[in-house]
Amino acid sequence: MKNLLTTVLFSFLTLSSVLSNEKEIVRVETNDLSMIFTAETDGKIVYHYWGEKVNNITPVLDRRFKNQPDTNDELVPQLYPAYGGRYYLNPALKLTHEDGVLTTDLVYVGSKTKVLDSNRTETVISLKDKIYPVFVDVKFIAFRAENIISQSVSITHQEKKGIQVENIASAYIPLHAESYYLTHFNGTWAAEMQMEEEMLTHGVKVIESKKGVRTTQSENPSFILSLNAKAQEDSGDVYAGCLAWSGNYKLSFELDETGSLNILGGMNPFAALYNLKASEKIETPEMILTYSNRGKGQITRNFHDWARKYSLAHGDELRPILLNSWEGAYFSFNEKTLTDMMDDAAGFGVEMFVLDDGWFGNKYPRNGDNAGLGDWQVNKTKLPRGINYLADYAVNKGLKFGIWIEPEMVNPDSELAKKHPEWIVKSGKRDILPMRNQWLLDLSNPKVQDFVFNTFDEVLAMSSNISYVKWDANRHVDNAGSDYLAKNEQSHFWYEYVKGLYSVYDRIRAKYPDVMIQLCSSGGGRLDYGALKYHDEFWASDNTNALDRIYIQYATNTFFPAIATGSHVSTSPNHQTGMIIPIKFRFDVAMSGRLGLELQPKDIVGDDHGFAKKAIETYKQIRPIVQFGDLYRLVSPYDVNSWASHMYVSKDKKQSVFFAYSLKYHGRTTYFDTRLKGLNPDKNYKVTEINSRSGHSSFNGNGKVFSGDYLMKIGVNLNIGNPFDSAVLLITEQ
Secondary structure (H helix, E strand, O other), X not given: OHHHHHHHXXXXXXXXXXXXXXXXXXXXXXXXXXXXXXXXXXXXXXXXXXXXXXXOOHHHHOEEOOEOOOOOOEOOOEOOOEOEOOEOOOOOEEEEOOOOOOOOOEEXXXXXXXXXXXXXXXXXXXXXXXXXXXXXXXXXXXXXXXXXXXXXXXXXXXXXXXXXXXXXXXXXXXXXXXXXXXXXXXXXXXXXXXEEEEEOOOEEEEXXXXXXXXXXXXXXXXXXXXXXXXXXXXOEOEEEEEEEOOOOEEEEEEEOOOOEEEEEEEEOOOOOOEEEOOOOOEEOOEEEEEEEOEOHHHHHHXXXXXXXXXXXXXXXXXXXXXXXXXXXXXXXXXXXXXHHHXXXXXXXXXXEEEEOOOOEOOOOOOOOOXXXXXXXXXXXXXXXXXXXHHHHHHHHOOOXXXXXXXXXXXXXXXXXXXXXXXXXXXXXXXXXXXXXXXXXXXXXXXXXXXXXXXXXXXXXXXXXXXXXXXXXOOOOOOOOOOOOOOXXXXXXXXXXXXXXXXXXXXXXXXXXXXXXXXXXXXEEOOOOHHHHOOOOEEEOEOOOOHHHHHHHHHHHOOOOXXXXXXXXXEOOOOOOOOOOOOHHHHHHHHOOOEEEEEOOHHHOOOHHHHHHHHHHHHHHHHHHHHHHOEEEEEEOOOOOOOEEEEEEEOOOOOEEXXXXXXXXXXXXXXXXXXXXXXXXXXXXXXXEEEOOOOOOOOOOOOOOEEEHHHHHHOOEEEOOOOOOOEEEEEEEEO
C-alpha cells in the first residue's frame, strides 16, 4: 500500500497545504475501492486517486501538482479532459462549436449521488463549457460487493446550429508509476483472444477496431495494466477495464514526458463525426473498471461475479449440456440425420440439441454459404415436416431444442436482397463487397431493425418448444454507408448501427425473457459486455481443437466467466487443425467451461463411447462448481514449461474442481507440481481424481484426505508428462 500511494497520485506530486475548504470532495467507492475527485464551482475537477479504499483522505488531498514548464499552471489530471487550454495529450472530448471554435473548456457544475439498491450507487458529475451551452455528465455506478465501477458520459447542448462531436471517450484514467505493463489480446478467426503483455514506452499504444461488426475477433476492448512489474496472479497493483460496446472502439495508453500514463477508452472516432443537434443527447458505452492490489486473479473474480449478476442473461441459472449440429452435419442433412443425432444425444445424457446453419431457404435453398441467407422459411426439401416436428421430437426425447439464425446478414442470392436492395450497407454507387458470400443489412434503418426483430419472432413462432437461439454474425463492415441516413450523417452509421442492434436486443428480451441466446460472430467476433448482457453465453471460437482452446479460453476467462463459455468436444482428427487428440483430453478441456458436443455422435465408438457417457454424467456433478465458482489460475499455458492448470472453488469453499493439462512431451523424469489456491486452510479435503480412463490415476494421493493448508502450501504433483495427458481432481471438504 505504501508503494501504491506513491505510484498513483499522478505527476510528480509534492506536499503542500490542505486544499481549501471551498473545494468539494467527490468519492466513488465500493467495498474495497476508492475514486477521489475534488472541485469547486466554475473550476476544474481534479482526478486525485483510484485504488485501494482510503478512509482518511487528507493525505490524498494534502498535495499539489508540479507546474507545467514555462507557466504557473499545475499539471493537474482532470476527471474528463477536453481539447483546449493547456491540455496537449489525447483528449477525452473533442468538439467543434457552431461558430467554428475548436476548443472546449469544461468546468464543474455539481454532483449528485443516489442509492440504486443495496449494492449499487450512482454518482453523476456535471460539467459545462465556460462559454458555450454545452453540458457533459460523467456517470459512475459503483457495484460494492463486486468492486466494479462503470463509467459513461453523455453530452447535450443548446447551440442553435448544432455541434460536431469528433471524439468522446467513455473514461479517462491517469496513473503515475515507475513503469507500466499492458496485457492485451489479439487474434483472428480460429485463434481469438491470444494474450500478450508488454512494457509500455513513451508515446501512444493503441488497441482499436474499425470493422463495425465482428469487432473483437482480432482485438478485444479489454486490458490489464500492471504497475512496476509484469502482472502477477496474486500480488501487485493491477488495473483493468472492459468497454461494453459492440462496434468500433479505441483504447489508448499515452506515456507522456512526466512519466504519467493517460488511459482513454471509448468508441473509435475514425470516420465517426457526429453532428449533434440542439437538445439531442449522445451517450457513450460503459467502461467497466476494477482494481486489485492482489494481482490479476482478483481482477478476474471481480469481473466474473459482476457479469453473472449484472451483465449476463440468467447468470444465476445452470447451463445445459448441448449437442450442436454444425460439425456433425454441416449443410448436408435431412430430417433423419437430425433425429438420429437427437437419439444419440439423449443416449449420452445430453440435455439440448441445437440445429445450426442450413435449415432454411426454398427459392434459394441454403445448401452452402452462398445462398438463402435472409429467407427465413423452412427448407421443405430437407425438412418436410418443419421445425415444429424436430422440436417436438427433441422434447419427447428429453432434450431441449435450439436453432441457428444470422438475421443481420443476407446473401446476394436471396429473395430478401432482391426485394430490398435499399436495406444493404453500401457506400453510394461503389461495389458492395461480399464476405463469406454475404452482405450486411443496415441496422441504422428502423425498417431493418423491425425485420431483424420479426425474423427472431417468426422463427420462435415455428415451435413453442424452441428454447435456445444461436445468433451468428459472420462478417464485418466494408465500404460503410447507409441509404437511410442523410448525406451529412453518413458518419453516424457506426454509432447508429450498434444502437439499432441494441434496440432489437431490447425488444427481443422484453418479449422473450426466458429464451437462451448464444452470442456468436464467426466465433469470438462479438465478445464484449455491451452485447453479452442480452445473451446467456458466447461461442469463444469456431476452433474446437482442444489444445488451441486451452489458450483461447485461458485468455477469454480473464474477463468473461466459464458459465458463459461454450466449450465443445469435437471429433478427432479435428476439423479445423487436423490434430489427433485423445477423447479424455478433449473432455477435460471442454469440462472447464459450459460443456457441449460439436460432432456426429455416431463417430464416438468403442471404449470412447462409454467414456463420453460417463464424462457427461460427471460434468453434471461438478457443473455448479465450474459455472458458479471462483476461478484461480495456477499455471499459464503461455509459460515456457507447456503445462496449464486452473481450478474453480465454490463460494463456500467446500468443493473445488482442479484441471491440469500437458501441452507437450516433458520427459520421463519430469512431473507436474503446483500449489492449490482458494481453499480454507483450516479444513480437510478429500482429493479424488475424476474423468479418468481404465482406472488409471495420475495422482498418487487419489482418494486421500489433506488439509487445505497442505494443499495450498505443498500442493499436488501429477504424472502427466506426455502430450495431451490431463487430470481432473474433485476436492471435497470432509
